[in-house]
Amino acid sequence: MNEKTKILILEDVPLDAELMEHELYREKLQFESLRVETREDFINELENFKPDLILADHSLPKFDGLSALKIVEKKCPQIPFIFVSGKIGEEFAVEVLREGATDYVLKNNLSKLVPAVERALKEANEQIELKMAEEALRNREEQLRMITDNMLDVVAQIDGDGTLQYVSPSVKTNLGYEPEYILGKSISELLNLINSDDLEKVKSTFRAVDRSSPNKLEFRCQHADGHNMWLESIGNPLLDDEGKIIGAIFAIRDITERKKAEKELKKYHEQLEKMVEARTAELEAINKELESFSFSVSHDLRAPLRRIDGFSQALLEDHEDKLDPQGKDYLNRVRLSAQRMAELIDDMLKLSRLTRSEMHREKVDLSEMADTIAKELQNTQPERQVEFLIEDGAIVNGDARLLRATLENLFNNAWKFTSKHPSARIEFGITEYNGKPVYFVKDDGSGFDMKDVDKLFKPFQRLHTSDEFAGSGIGLATVQRIIHRHGGLVWAEGELEKGATFYFTI
Numbered sequence: 001m002n003e004k005t006k007i008l009i010l011e012d013v014p015l016d017a018e019l020m021e022h023e024l025y026r027e028k029l030q031f032e033s034l035r036v037e038t039r040e041d042f043i044n045e046l047e048n049f050k051p052d053l054i055l056a057d058h059s060l061p062k063f064d065g066l067s068a069l070k071i072v073e074k075k076c077p078q079i080p081f082i083f084v085s086g087k088i089g090e091e092f093a094v095e096v097l098r099e100g101a102t103d104y105v106l107k108n109n110l111s112k113l114v115p116a117v118e119r120a121l122k123e124a125n126e127q128i129e130l131k132m133a134e135e136a137l138r139n140r141e142e143q144l145r146m147i148t149d150n151m152l153d154v155v156a157q158i159d160g161d162g163t164l165q166y167v168s169p170s171v172k173t174n175l176g177y178e179p180e181y182i183l184g185k186s187i188s189e190l191l192n193l194i195n196s197d198d199l200e201k202v203k204s205t206f207r208a209v210d211r212s213s214p215n216k217l218e219f220r221c222q223h224a225d226g227h228n229m230w231l232e233s234i235g236n237p238l239l240d241d242e243g244k245i246i247g248a249i250f251a252i253r254d255i256t257e258r259k260k261a262e263k264e265l266k267k268y269h270e271q272l273e274k275m276v277e278a279r280t281a282e283l284e285a286i287n288k289e290l291e292s293f294s295f296s297v298s299h300d301l302r303a304p305l306r307r308i309d310g311f312s313q314a315l316l317e318d319h320e321d322k323l324d325p326q327g328k329d330y331l332n333r334v335r336l337s338a339q340r341m342a343e344l345i346d347d348m349l350k351l352s353r354l355t356r357s358e359m360h361r362e363k364v365d366l367s368e369m370a371d372t373i374a375k376e377l378q379n380t381q382p383e384r385q386v387e388f389l390i391e392d393g394a395i396v397n398g399d400a401r402l403l404r405a406t407l408e409n410l411f412n413n414a415w416k417f418t419s420k421h422p423s424a425r426i427e428f429g430i431t432e433y434n435g436k437p438v439y440f441v442k443d444d445g446s447g448f449d450m451k452d453v454d455k456l457f458k459p460f461q462r463l464h465t466s467d468e469f470a471g472s473g474i475g476l477a478t479v480q481r482i483i484h485r486h487g488g489l490v491w492a493e494g495e496l497e498k499g500a501t502f503y504f505t506i
Contacts, residue, residue, distance in 0.1 A: 005031040005121065008051035010068050011084075012037040012060045016107060020055060020084060027114040039063045046075060053121060055113075058085040058092065066096060073100045078128060080120035084113065154252040157238070160245065162187040174254050176224025195220035195228060218255065230259040305345075309338040359399040359485060366394035366439060369404055370428040373411045385423040386415070394430050394439055396506040402482045403506075409475040410441040410502050417500070418445035436505060444499040448492075456492055479504070 007024075011017040017035045024031055034049050036042045037060055045051070054072060056065040069081050083096055083104035093104055102120045105113050154174050157166040167182045182190070194202050198219035215235045220228050232255045238247040312335045316328060323331070367390055374388040396403070411426065418424035427442040448456070459477040483490040483504045494500035 003030070005029065005053060006049060006051045007031050007033040007053045007055060007117075008042075008045055008049055009033055009035045010037065010042055010054065010056035010060070010063070010065060011035055012057065016057070016084075019107075019110060020113060023110045023113050024117065029114065029117070037063065039067070042068055043071065046072070051079060052124070053117060054079055054081045055084050055117075056081065058083050058096070066099065069096065069099055069101055078124065078131075080124045082113075082116055082120055084110075155249065156182075156252065157247060157249045158187060159247040164190075165247070174252070175221070175229075193222045195222070218259075229254060229256045231255065305338045305342050309335050309342075312338070359402065361397055362400060364396050364398050364400045364403050366396055366403065366407065367392045367428070369400075370394075370407055370411070370441075373404075373407055374426070374428075377411060377415050384419070386418065387423070387425045389425070389427040389429070391427075391429040394428075394437075396439075398486050398506055402485065406479050406482045406504070407441070409479050413475060413502070414441055414443035414445065414500075416445075417447075418443050421445060431503075433503075433505075438503050438505055440501050440503045442499065442501040447494040447496050447499045449496055450494065453492055453494070457490070476502075 009017045009020060011020075014035065017033075021033055024033075034045055034051075036045055039062070042063065054068070056068050058065040065083055065085070072079055072081050077100065080102040081100065082102050084107060085104065086107045096104060102123070103116045105116050153168075154171045155166070155168040156164060156171075159165050163186050164183055167179050169179055171177055171179055171182060191199060191202070202217065202219050215233075217233045217235075219231055219233070221231050223229050232253045233250050235248050235250045237245045238249055240246050312331045315323070316331050320328070371388075371390045374390060378384070378386065378388070407428075411428075414426045418426065421444070425444050427440075429440055429442070431438045431440060457476045457480040459474055479502070480490050483506075486506050488505040490502065490504040492500060492502045
């Protein structure tokens with residue numbers, strides 16, 4: 001014992017009290033004691049000394065132990081009470097134990113006092129712990145009862161025979177029935193309230209709650225006023241200490257409004273599907289018309305452009321001696337414009353096909369693709385001093401053909417805009433943004449002013465003249481459309497004469 005045990009001794013012979021204390025000290029029990037011999041002192045010290053244990057003689061001149069026992073049983077029955085007497089008859093011993101005494105010990109056999117005290121204190125502690133546990137359980141049950149009594153949902157409990165043992169007051173609000181109407185009835189007696197179409201699944205669910213947990217069910221039930229309503233029930237089995245099922249508890253919720261909303265949502269969904277189908281068919285028709293128009297534009301524009309270029313070339317070749325330098329210059333400009341127009345038509349058609357073509361997703365190694373494109377570019381102008389840095393491991397899921405077009409456009413851009421520098425560096429790599437991989441193509445070429453960044457991805461918008469750098473302004477627009485089709489983003493950063501970096505995600 002960590003704390004001293006308080007022992008109140010009811011004894012009129014001081015020497016006997018000392019012998020008891022000596023026996024306790026001899027066994028090294030940690031205690032403090034107080035001796036009394038009158039009724040008044042005994043009652044006072046119960047209040048003031050607050051003993052953990054009482055040792056009492058059965059007979060005193062002005063007071064007796066049995067009377068003291070009755071006082072203790074009335075005021076503080078949790079305190080162990082041991083009779084320590086010189087002589088005690090069998091009948092008296094039976095009587096005091098029946099009245100509530102914990103034990104008795106004869107004064108001529110005090111060796112039994114310590115075991116009796118230890119046993120009594122142990123039992124008292126166990127009783128205190130048990131009462132505390134019971135009190136905590138009662139409080140918990142009361143809290144749960146208060147919660148269930150005030151829940152908006154209905155809470156019901158059945159025993160192993162299917163009889164309703166409890167139903168929360170909210171049954172009146174939800175279903176219109178008084179709790180008294182439900183209580184004590186078996187589930188089978190209440191099945192007449194269930195919609196006939198849902199009866200079998202309700203029966204099977206109530207049976208299933210005996211085997212697994214939880215069981216969820218939606219069914220229709222009749223309200224007390226006669227109208228049908230939708231309910232959702234979640235059932236869990238109740239188990240005893242050995243794990244055997246002794247009943248079940250159900251939480252029941254009115255979901256009538258939710259069912260109405262689901263029905264309306266389903267109707268709207270069906271309408272939306274029809275609208276989407278109609279819109280899809282309309283878009284397919286428009287795409288076919290656009291494809292036909294594109295082909296027509298391509299065919300109808302290419303022929304006159306070829307004639308303009310051809311006859312201009314014929315004039316230059318066949319009538320060169322009749323043309324002055326200015327006339328020749330004009331004809332060359334006409335030819336260049338016609339060729340430029342033909343290139344624009346080709347680029348428009350490519351952009352259109354990229355938007356309409358079907359995607360075929362597969363695993364694509366962007367690093368390997370970038371390395372191949374870099375080698376192809378270097379072969380076109382082997383005299384250029386360009387360092388390519390390609391990071392390995394850029395594996396994505398996408399359309400290989402479209403992603404090839406993306407990297408070709410970005411690398412061609414970098415190759416083109418580093419062409420005026422004696423040496424250049426073009427890099428393909430991987431970084432991270434918001435926990436997702438971001439791929440980039442970076443160069444140290446002419447770059448651009450960030451105030452013009454919004455123009456970069458617009459078709460035919462160019463930040464340089466054709467005299468500075470050739471091109472139609474369609475490459476980056478193509479990149480943006482491909483990346484968007486892959487559900488990704490594309491953006492750029494740059495600085496004049498310090499290069500540009502184009503980022504994209506897949």
